[in-house]
Amino acid sequence: MPSDSTIAPKGTGRLSATTGAQYARIHAVGGYRPERVITNDEVCTWIDSSDQWIRERSGIETRRWAAPDETVIDMAEKAARDVLTRSGIRPAQLGAVLVSTVTHPYQTPAAAPLLATRLGANGAPAFDISAACAGYCYGISLASDMVRGGSAEYVLVVGVEKLSAFTDKHDRGTAFIFGDGAGAAIVGPSDHPAIGPTVWGSDGEAWDTIRQRESWTHILNAWEDRQQSGQDSTIGMKGQSVFRWAVWGMAPVAQQALDKAGITVDDLDAFIPHQANMRIIDQLIKQLGMPADIPVARDIAQTGNTSAASIPLATERMLREGEAPHGGLALQIGFGAGLVYAAQVIELP
Amino acid sequence: MAQSEQEILEGLAEIVNEETGVDAKDVQPEKSFTEDLDIDSLSMMTIVVNAEEKFGVRIPDDDVKNLSTVGDAVKYIQNAQG
Ligand SMILES: CC(C)(COP(=O)(O)OP(=O)(O)OC[C@H]1O[C@@H](n2cnc3c(N)ncnc32)[C@H](O)[C@@H]1OP(=O)(O)O)[C@@H](O)C(=O)NCCC(=O)NCCS
Numbered sequence: 442m443p444s445d446s447t448i449a450p451k452g453t454g455r456l457s458a459t460t461g462a463q464y465a466r467i468h469a470v471g472g473y474r475p476e477r478v479i480t481n482d483e484v485c486t487w488i489d490s491s492d493q494w495i496r497e498r499s500g501i502e503t504r505r506w507a508a509p510d511e512t513v514i515d516m517a518e519k520a521a522r523d524v525l526t527r528s529g530i531r532p533a534q535l536g537a538v539l540v541s542t543v544t545h546p547y548q549t550p551a552a553a554p555l556l557a558t559r560l561g562a563n564g565a566p567a568f569d570i571s572a573a574c575a576g577y578c579y580g581i582s583l584a585s586d587m588v589r590g591g592s593a594e595y596v597l598v599v600g601v602e603k604l605s606a607f608t609d610k611h612d613r614g615t616a617f618i619f620g621d622g623a624g625a626a627i628v629g630p631s632d633h634p635a636i637g638p639t640v641w642g643s644d645g646e647a648w649d650t651i652r653q654r655e656s657w658t659h660i661l662n663a664w665e666d667r668q669q670s671g672q673d674s675t676i677g678m679k680g681q682s683v684f685r686w687a688v689w690g691m692a693p694v695a696q697q698a699l700d701k702a703g704i705t706v707d708d709l710d711a712f713i714p715h716q717a718n719m720r721i722i723d724q725l726i727k728q729l730g731m732p733a734d735i736p737v738a739r740d741i742a743q744t745g746n747t748s749a750a751s752i753p754l755a756t757e758r759m760l761r762e763g764e765a766p767h768g769g770l771a772l773q774i775g776f777g778a779g780l781v782y783a784a785q786v787i788e789l790p
Numbered sequence: 791m792a793q794s795e796q797e798i799l800e801g802l803a804e805i806v807n808e809e810t811g812v813d814a815k816d817v818q819p820e821k822s823f824t825e826d827l828d829i830d831s832l833s834m835m836t837i838v839v840n841a842e843e844k845f846g847v848r849i850p851d852d853d854v855k856n857l858s859t860v861g862d863a864v865k866y867i868q869n870a871q872g
Binding site: 497498679680681682684685688689720724 | 838839
């Protein structure tokens with residue numbers, strides 16, 4: 442083994458560096474909601490509950506479920522085609538494809554490469570992000586940095602979930618909350634700042650607050666022993682702990698995102714929190730001291746909690762229904778299993 | 791810094807009233823939060839967080855489910871204040 446002093450770098454090569462756009466922005470947002478509407482009454486055929494209880498605890502009236510043979514990639518493709526059409530960006534222009542999901546049922550390969558190929562963007566760098574309900578905001582942050590760092594000119598960010606496949610239909614604490622869907626955004630260059638600094642982080646001490654109940658290793662072993670219960674791969678959740686963290690832990694994060702962007706709550710044209718639970722949304726508004734006239738995303742009532750897909754779906758609805766103005770400033774914040782979170786102020790496309 | 795049971799009860803009643811609209815007079819030690827005062831688990835969390843701030847104590851999530859009556863909460867807070 443040569444010692445440190447006998448080996449020196451050649452020092453002959455000089456690396457070139459990329460430079461990207463000075464600023465980034467969201468060029469368009471699109472979405473896909475599966476056809477099948479699940480009412481609270483239908484949920485109550487699996488759990489002992491009532492329409493009234495579910496509305497009071499969560500604000501959810503209906504949620505959408507994908508068809509049994511409809512995959513995460515199928516839904517992602519529909520949302521991606523929608524956003525490509527809206528943005529006028531051609532698939533060949535995509536410099537990267539990021540898919541945020543925790544319900545793509547393959548450990549490997551990721552969903553993103555096949556999505557890129559289906560879209561006609563074969564060859565683009567493509568990977569999945571595992572950041573649960575914070576996944577879309579993580580994706581926007583990465584995409585913004587990629588555009589500004591020069592690793593891609595246009596980035597497709599998709600948040601997609603088929604939570605119906607990972608929900609224990611007989612668990613009263615989760616069966617009524619989750620839904621399926623896909624939302625997508627195109628991030629590309631901008632001539633002015635249009636995606637504010639991201640405030641993000643994690644808390645592994647609360648790793649088990651929302652989680653797949655057992656690891657795949659355990660499930661595979663149980664299969665071998667023929668003792669598989671069938672519920673191990675579903676999601677379990679400590680509902681009250683989530684509520685406390687999502688409100689009193691996340692309000693300061695949302696405030697920091699405003700501070701870092703250099704604006705105040707009064708400058709906002711919309712507040713688009715992860716559609717976790719209407720009660721969380723209502724308390725967040727209170728804790729943030731949000732003026733009553735600022736439009737707040739409440740897509741959860743019709744769509745349920747779609748994890749990574751919830752923010753882009755809610756954004757798409759607000760823009761389509763004229764609730765929030767194009768070009769306006771929106772505060773978005775995602776938070777969920779990990780625990781992980783991310784918040785940023787964005788200019789609405 | 792420990793407060794009397796009565797002071798804690800009054801402070802707690804104020805919080806419960808603000809969060810749920812329940813009359814402060816009805817917040818009595820023997821009352822159950824869920825059964826008598828119709829407070830659900832999420833409102834309970836809100837009350838707990840406000841109580842932490844007001845009384846300068848920590849009430850971990852896992853302890854919240856043991857606070858079934860107003861009296862339980864008053865005792866818990868008093869002990870936590872030491
Ligand atoms: C999940 C959640 C609804 C559970 O409610 P909870 O009140 O904490 O649930 P608990 O298990 O403590 O049950 C409290 C009571 O409600 C009842 N209950 C629980 N689930 C019920 C349901 N689906 N329908 C009717 N009653 C239900 C329980 O039986 C219990 O009654 P009891 O005291 O008479 O036995 C609630 O904690 C919640 O919404 N948290 C926020 C979680 C969230 O939004 N997560 C988003 C993920 S990012």
